[in-house]
Amino acid sequence: MAAAVAHEPRTVSPAIDLDNLEYPTFESLAAMAQEDVEITKRSTLIDEELKKESAKRKEARRREVKVMLLGQAESGKSTLQKQFQLYYASKTLDGERPSWRPVVYFNIIKAVRMILSELDWEFANPTPGQDANHTSKEVQEKIGALRVKLLPLIAIESSLASELSGGVSVSGGRTGAYVRAGWQALVTPTHTWPSTDARSTARVSEVVELASRTISTVLSEIQALWDHRAVRHLLDLRKVRLDESAPFFLDNVERIAEPDYLPTTDDILNVRLQTLGIMEHSFPINMGGITYNWKLYDVGGARGQRHAWVPYFDDATAIIFLAPVSAFDQYLEEDAKTNRIDDSLQLWTAICSNKLLQEAHLVLLLNKADLLKKKLKAGIRIRKYITSYGERPNTFESASEYFRSHFLQIHRRKDLSRRPLYVHFTSMLDVQAMRSIIANVGEAIIRKHITETGLV
Ligand SMILES: Nc1nc2c(ncn2[C@@H]2O[C@H](COP(=O)(O)OP(=O)(O)OP(=O)(O)O)[C@@H](O)[C@H]2O)c(=O)[nH]1
Numbered sequence: 015m016a017a018a019v020a021h022e023p024r025t026v027s028p029a030i031d032l033d034n035l036e037y038p039t040f041e042s043l044a045a046m047a048q049e050d051v052e053i054t055k056r057s058t059l060i061d062e063e064l065k066k067e068s069a070k071r072k073e074a075r076r077r078e079v080k081v082m083l084l085g086q087a088e089s090g091k092s093t094l095q096k097q098f099q100l101y102y103a104s105k106t107l108d109g110e111r112p113s114w115r116p117v118v119y120f121n122i123i124k125a126v127r128m129i130l131s132e133l134d135w136e137f138a139n140p141t142p143g144q145d146a147n148h149t150s151k152e153v154q155e156k157i158g159a160l161r162v163k164l165l166p167l168i169a170i171e172s173s174l175a176s177e178l179s180g181g182v183s184v185s186g187g188r189t190g191a192y193v194r195a196g197w198q199a200l201v202t203p204t205h206t207w208p209s210t211d212a213r214s215t216a217r218v219s220e221v222v223e224l225a226s227r228t229i230s231t232v233l234s235e236i237q238a239l240w241d242h243r244a245v246r247h248l249l250d251l252r253k254v255r256l257d258e259s260a261p262f263f264l265d266n267v268e269r270i271a272e273p274d275y276l277p278t279t280d281d282i283l284n285v286r287l288q289t290l291g292i293m294e295h296s297f298p299i300n301m302g303g304i305t306y307n308w309k310l311y312d313v314g315g316a317r318g319q320r321h322a323w324v325p326y327f328d329d330a331t332a333i334i335f336l337a338p339v340s341a342f343d344q345y346l347e348e349d350a351k352t353n354r355i356d357d358s359l360q361l362w363t364a365i366c367s368n369k370l371l372q373e374a375h376l377v378l379l380l381n382k383a384d385l386l387k388k389k390l391k392a393g394i395r396i397r398k399y400i401t402s403y404g405e406r407p408n409t410f411e412s413a414s415e416y417f418r419s420h421f422l423q424i425h426r427r428k429d430l431s432r433r434p435l436y437v438h439f440t441s442m443l444d445v446q447a448m449r450s451i452i453a454n455v456g457e458a459i460i461r462k463h464i465t466e467t468g469l470v
């Protein structure tokens with residue numbers, strides 16, 4: 015037989031003494047009731063505050079227009095960002111002028127270095143069939159003498175590049191300098207930035223001042239090199255590969271060599287400086303009496319940078335895709351076998367078919383139309399680089415239509431949500447012509463945003 019188990023109650027309720035119970039007085043009951051009212055009031059207030067806060071956040075989000083600038087490296091994304099800034103917030107661009115000074119110096123030094131190294135190569139390996147006068151002993155001696163004078167200038171390139179890149183190590187090559195978000199604070203003593211200490215700012219200014227002084231000291235040698243017939247000849251033969259903006263800066267070197275030089279808007283638009291990562295620029299845009307917080311995301315376009323775009327995709331209001339149509343005779347710096355137009359078409363395919371971007375408004379800018387015209391006028395044949403161009407006339411009308419139809423076809427085939435597509439040919443350095451495009455694109459994007467969010 016199982017033994018009986020005695021159970022103790024687990025909790026013992028206290029015994030009560032009915033004779034000595036304390037009852038609350040009417041006064042204390044009233045005070046308690048008042049306290050309850052206060053607590054309820056406070057919690058209602060908190061609820062209301064939270065509701066207001068959430069409505070405010072929602073409203074702020076509704077007024078926020080996020081626009082991503084996408085496209086391969088050198089397609090003109092950062093230049094378009096500057097054009098937007100110039101149109102909607104020109105005062106902020108004015109404030110940034112001093113920080114573009116070292117970038118202009120860097121562009122000049124890099125151009126001089128590249129000319130000298132291309133000449134070296136050409137003297138050692140003369141192009142068959144070229145005029146031997148341009149590689150004669152006399153020419154080589156003259157260039158040799160210029161090189162000696164220009165060496166102190168070339169020596170500054172890497173320290174200037176490294177200061178612009180905020181310490182990211184860079185080594186020669188065509189690109190040379192990268193910038194990340196906040197770079198301007200690193201190169202402008204008047205800016206404050208958490209990562210800028212007084213010593214590093216002083217060092218940067220020293221490098222910038224040294225660059226400025228050296229450019230004016232060797233000004234006549236820079237001009238002599240740029241005007242030299244051997245250089246001109248090699249440029250004509252397209253044997254010297256310079257950044258597209260190099261001729262602009264070398265033509266303007268005298269003005270830039272002035273000690274009180276401050277970059278003009280044209281200078282700022284022409285500089286070449288590769289973007290690293292994602293740079294966010296925001297400024298208010300007023301439309302129909304409502305102020306929108308316009309956020310532009312300018313990304314690095316080289317292949318190694320593209321993975322960083324994706325986290326920004328799902329709440330993007332619009333994508334502005336830039337494809338440089340002048341690039342038919344160029345190849346990717348990161349992959350010398352891929353034609354730039356081909357890369358742009360591949361990238362455009364990926365953008366049109368990306369599921370995260372299905373809701374985003376699409377704008378396609380076929381950029382560098384000015385350079386396309388120039389190249390065709392200079393007789394560069396598209397068929398040599400793109401065989402499918404066939405016997406079509408080598409004219410701007412025919413070429414622009416050919417490239418446009420390829421991009422449109424991809425959009426038709428790959429865009430599952432069948433969004434309307436806004437297409438423009440652009441010459442991004444032309445401030446006047448860009449004004450109407452910027453206004454059109456800005457308005458179209460905000461209008462779409464209004465339709466979706468129900469803002470009036
Ligand atoms: N001639 C001409 N030059 C242009 C045009 N658009 C941009 N450029 C120049 O092309 C170069 C590259 O432009 P960026 O805006 O730096 O290119 P990006 O797309 O930002 O390049 P990453 O930052 O490397 O991805 C700069 O020197 C610009 O001045 C154009 O329409 N015509």
Ligand SMILES: [Mg+2]
Pocket residue numbers: 091092093287288289312313314315
């Ligand atoms: Mg850029």
